[in-house]
Amino acid sequence: MKFAARVSHILPSVTLGLNERTLELRRKGHDIVSLGVGEPDIDTPEPVCQRAIEAINNRETRYTPTAGTVDLRKAIAGYMKEVYGLDYSIEEVMASSGAKQVLYNSVLATADKDSEFIISTPYWTSYPEMVHLAGADLVVAETKAQNNFKLTPEILDAAVTDRTSALLLNSPSNPSGVTYTLRELAGLGEVLENRDIWILSDDIYCNLLFDGNQFASIASIPAFRDKTIVINGVSKTFSMTGWRIGFAAAPANAIAAMTKIQDHSTSCPNAIAQCAAAEALRRGPSLTKAWVNSLEQRRDLMLDLVGKIPNVQVTIPQGAFYLWIDVSAYMGKAGIQSTLELTDKMLVEGGVSAVPGEAFGTPGYLRLSFAVTEAQIREGVKRMASCLKKLV
Ligand SMILES: Cc1ncc(COP(=O)(O)O)c(C=O)c1O
Structure with missing residues (x-):
């Protein structure tokens, strides 16, 4: 066979x-x-676990809308305001079974068969395989140790072609811990200006920062807010790896496209975990x-x-x-x-x-x-x- x-x-x-x-x-x-x-x-913090127990006792155990409950989507929007300082409506956010599924949804939604998809080294292990599964051509931009493994405008410029459909950024990075400043992101943005290229911003480690560093996302640059799919989740910040809740924040048309994909793969993420994730997001990174x-x-x-x-x-x-x-x-x-x-x-x-x-x-x-x-x-x-x- x-x-x-x-x-x-x-x-x-x-x-x-x-x-x-x-x-x-x-x-x-x-x-x-x-x-x-x-x-x-x-x-996982105690109030988050308590909320899950309450959800079971309340029998909040049925299918929810594919993109997540309204309560969770409001909590995601609130978190986007708190951590990114950005306004997203509940039509501009969705929840999935872990940030990994958010990533996979967003790769499937943006990578066509004859398009190119850019990632940079060192990259998180699942990115290339997701692009291969989507059937797009993978373009790996090689960074240099002397540049602290950062993608620079020059390296990005050499990787972009007329066939590029998306660029994936990950800051802070797994595996290097390298973190981009807003100025560096703006420099990358200049290369992409006037081009029809989606930016997938994997920000799953956004609250784990050292030396007084501040988190910056390319979505905060007004020209890129509607070209960026923010990928995030509760796994790392709230120690909820096994609960499997991730989320996206993006323009409504991107969320609709990803919801359609999720409709036919996994439907909604776990209903009890959604309640727990909403509690975590509402309490915020101070938890x-x-x-x-x-x-x-x-x-x-x-x-x-x-x-x-x-x-x-x-x-x-x-x-x-x-x-x-x-x-x-x-x-x-x-x-x-x-x-x-x-x-x-x-x-x-x-x-x-x-x-x-x-x-x-x-x-x-x-x-x-x-x-x-x-x-x-x-x-x-x-x-x-x-x-x-x-x-x-
Ligand atoms: C860079 C990066 N993105 C996404 C994920 C996936 O997160 P989740 O466990 O929420 O699916 C991980 C998990 O290790 C990661 O390191």
Whole structure:
């Protein structure tokens, strides 16, 4: 029996695969420190959980409109005002089953078969596969370490053609933690001015910022407000990864297009989770501010420890909860040819997990999460350093 061609054109998720392999080794009794995790290390806040319990007790358990309840859409609009300072009506927002579904809806809505879709390195692992599933041509704009892995107007200009239908931006970035300023976004905007190009702005880490950095979105630039599909959700800010609620804010025609796609794929997201997400969004980012502050201390600790490992270069993350490190100096040593092989060795022989740069289109790098305890950071980095030392 044959599968459709699209199955062989997409790759399985390296990050989810790594998670499963870590769990399997733990089940077999291995002691593994996981620096590969992509989720917050706090519980979902209590008032949010209480609202979900109340929703079950009230039997708020039926299908809702595909785009989400009016109550949730009002909460999303309120959050867009609080965090972005922007006004969106309830026809200009919608909820989906996680930011991942919002992304997939928005890629399907903007990427035609004969069009080009731009992403930049290092990119979140699912972006290319979504573009492949949509049948569009993927254009990967290569950024440079010396530019702090930022897309520059020059690099963007070289990537844009008459066939470009969309550009995907992610700030703060997973995996690099790199965060764009409003001025930098305006510079990218100049390249796109007078062109019919959608901007998909994946802002899922928008509240996880360090060093006093302020969040900026290209949607805040008036000329781009109606060309931007904002992608966001409750997974990271409110530690609600398993609740599966993401949302979009965009002009009403884009929301209508994405709602039509969702109508025929998953319908509404989980009704109970919608109630909980509305509670989280209404309470706002202050609900988890103490945790965000503690992340900054953990980032500094990890920066300090990793900075002491010979021949490793570090990008200082201004947001999210990952450290993006260059270990290319170790490639070719002791038969290790790729960071995929290196992370496998680290996992099996060294007892520490990290995500290889190949998952983000950038071999030679590793992504380490600092959303773990200080003790795990110390032990995990120690194990990684010892693995690297054995290679030389
Ligand atoms: C950059 C980025 N976008 C989107 C998502 C998906 O978020 P969700 O879990 O809400 O689907 C993630 C999750 O890791 C992410 O890192």
